[in-house]
Amino acid sequence: MSDEMAGDTVPEITPTFRFQWEEAQQCHVILYPEGMVKLSPSAGEILKRCDGEKTIESIIRDLKTQFPDANLDADVYKFLEVAHENGWIRAK
Amino acid sequence: MKTVGSELNNQPKPLWLLAELTYKCPLQCPYCSNPVDFAKAKNELSTEDWLRVMREARAMGATQLGFSGGEPLVRRDLEELIREARRLGFYTNLITSGVGMDEERIKGFKEAGLDHIQVSFQASSEELNNFIAGTDAFKHKLEMARLVKKYGYPMVLCFVLHRQNQEQVRDILELAITLNADYVELATTQYYGWAMVNRDQLLPSREQLEQAEAIAHEYQKKMKGKMKIYYVVPDYYETRPKACMNGWGAVFLTITPDGTALPCHAAGQLPGMTFPNVRDHSIDWIWNDSPDFNKFRGFDWMKEPCRSCPERFKDFGGCRCQAYMLTGDAANTDPVCDLSPRHQVVLDAIAAAKEAAQRPVAVVKPLVFRNPQNSKRRIAEKQAGVAGTLY
Ligand code: SF4
Ligand code: SF4
Numbered sequence A: 001m002s003d004e005m006a007g008d009t010v011p012e013i014t015p016t017f018r019f020q021w022e023e024a025q026q027c028h029v030i031l032y033p034e035g036m037v038k039l040s041p042s043a044g045e046i047l048k049r050c051d052g053e054k055t056i057e058s059i060i061r062d063l064k065t066q067f068p069d070a071n072l073d074a075d076v077y078k079f080l081e082v083a084h085e086n087g088w089i090r091a092k
Numbered sequence B: 001m002k003t004v005g006s007e008l009n010n011q012p013k014p015l016w017l018l019a020e021l022t023y024k025c026p027l028q029c030p031y032c033s034n035p036v037d038f039a040k041a042k043n044e045l046s047t048e049d050w051l052r053v054m055r056e057a058r059a060m061g062a063t064q065l066g067f068s069g070g071e072p073l074v075r076r077d078l079e080e081l082i083r084e085a086r087r088l089g090f091y092t093n094l095i096t097s098g099v100g101m102d103e104e105r106i107k108g109f110k111e112a113g114l115d116h117i118q119v120s121f122q123a124s125s126e127e128l129n130n131f132i133a134g135t136d137a138f139k140h141k142l143e144m145a146r147l148v149k150k151y152g153y154p155m156v157l158c159f160v161l162h163r164q165n166q167e168q169v170r171d172i173l174e175l176a177i178t179l180n181a182d183y184v185e186l187a188t189t190q191y192y193g194w195a196m197v198n199r200d201q202l203l204p205s206r207e208q209l210e211q212a213e214a215i216a217h218e219y220q221k222k223m224k225g226k227m228k229i230y231y232v233v234p235d236y237y238e239t240r241p242k243a244c245m246n247g248w249g250a251v252f253l254t255i256t257p258d259g260t261a262l263p264c265h266a267a268g269q270l271p272g273m274t275f276p277n278v279r280d281h282s283i284d285w286i287w288n289d290s291p292d293f294n295k296f297r298g299f300d301w302m303k304e305p306c307r308s309c310p311e312r313f314k315d316f317g318g319c320r321c322q323a324y325m326l327t328g329d330a331a332n333t334d335p336v337c338d339l340s341p342r343h344q345v346v347l348d349a350i351a352a353a354k355e356a357a358q359r360p361v362a363v364v365k366p367l368v369f370r371n372p373q374n375s376k377r378r379i380a381e382k383q384a385g386v387a388g389t390l391y
Helices: A041-048 A056-066 A073-085 B002-010 B047-059 B078-088 B103-112 B126-133 B138-150 B166-178 B193-197 B206-222 B283-289 B291-295 B320-327 B344-358 B372-384
Strands: A011-013 A018-022 A027-032 A035-038 A089-091 B016-022 B064-069 B091-096 B116-121 B155-161 B183-188 B228-231 B252-255
Touching: A011 A073, A018 A041, A027 A041, A041 A056, A041 A073, A056 A073, A073 A089, B016 B047, B016 B078, B047 B078, B047 B283, B064 B078, B078 B091, B078 B103, B103 B138, B116 B138, B138 B155, B155 B166, B166 B183, B166 B206, B206 B228, B252 B283, B283 B291, B320 B344
Parallel strands: B016 B064, B016 B252, B064 B091, B091 B116, B116 B155, B155 B183, B183 B228
Antiparallel strands: A011 A089, A018 A027, A027 A035
16 A cells, blocks of 8 residues: 555545535535534545545546546645545545 | 525534433543533433434534433433434444443444544543542443444544643553554543532643643644644633634534533523423524524624624634633623633632642542532532532
């Protein structure tokens, strides 16, 4: 398991965190003991795809088909770094 | 889609639901924040009542759910409540002393969908822990902490700090490291309930605090990325109050064992309030429309100096219960604030605790342990007019 978030890394949500859609807030959230982080729509879209099967490269490809106008490689890597630092995701 | 939801989003939501399932507890912590007259409470809510409360709160946007008490493990329907909570999409927290838990139950909770177990310790040494808890529980707690980890829960250890264990912070953190804790909460005693009765014996000195704080910071640095350490300075030593509950009726909703709904777990003591019961009203009405939940919402209720203070948006004037306990009026500025004309009462409390700490042990008023006998005694004294205030 590498500590870096590289193209062939397969990220997944860390089991001690919970990622879910909140209807009342109209956003995705990360839940952990006694706390909650509200996610922006793009962060939600990225984490939705961290299913422990797709590599980061294929996540980006997938995002590009859905959001063709966006130039998002750098943003995705940057966000995944942050998510990793916070312990929300880990490399499978 | 955005515009449809935006109006709703400005309304405060009860994001945090604290379910105090029972006041029964095998421990007797003298810093317990339960009401001193808890022995009066009868008639715990039924399983059906709790299920309804959870459903209604969840529909209003509640996300975090804490099962606490007393000792929530005393409730035999806990597994059932957890299962429904998880099905509803809550993040479920069990806040427990660990007494009454065993491997079978920890496993059962996991299967039911429990997300997190917080085990509270009274101290890092067996002797002091058991003395403070009023029972022999330390070894069992250690065992429970290990099992929590084994079953894949994030491990959160909670230590309530006060004068009697303040100097153990290093040992406490070492113990947490040995146990592989993910989070450590060094929770400063808050002076409500039983803690208020025992304040002279519990309030640490400034020197003790500074030392504890330095150690906590040292470990925060050392354990960065491995263990999260939360440390909060007791507000008596601050010059600004805490933003209590993030504002009245803003985020927190507590339901007591008999179904009384409160904006915070200490609010039951405030005079002139009736506080609605979930047996009579919907959570929606309680949260949005009940007079008590609106009483200190926003800023219009404030008196000076808060009323015109630019910091009111940050601290909401502090804690209503503390304002009441220390100044006699819940609408006053929290006297922890040094802009409060009553700030001296806090300084006096610090001086009184300091004086008590210097007296020889034999002449110090003993700690009053939280148990039904002491509770009944305080209720009787109150009725006879002996005890001044029943905190
Ligand atoms: S603080 Fe102690 S006495 Fe009070 S409910 Fe918790 S474990 Fe029981
Ligand atoms: S006067 Fe009131 S609003 Fe201003 S800092 Fe003090 S408590 Fe906060």
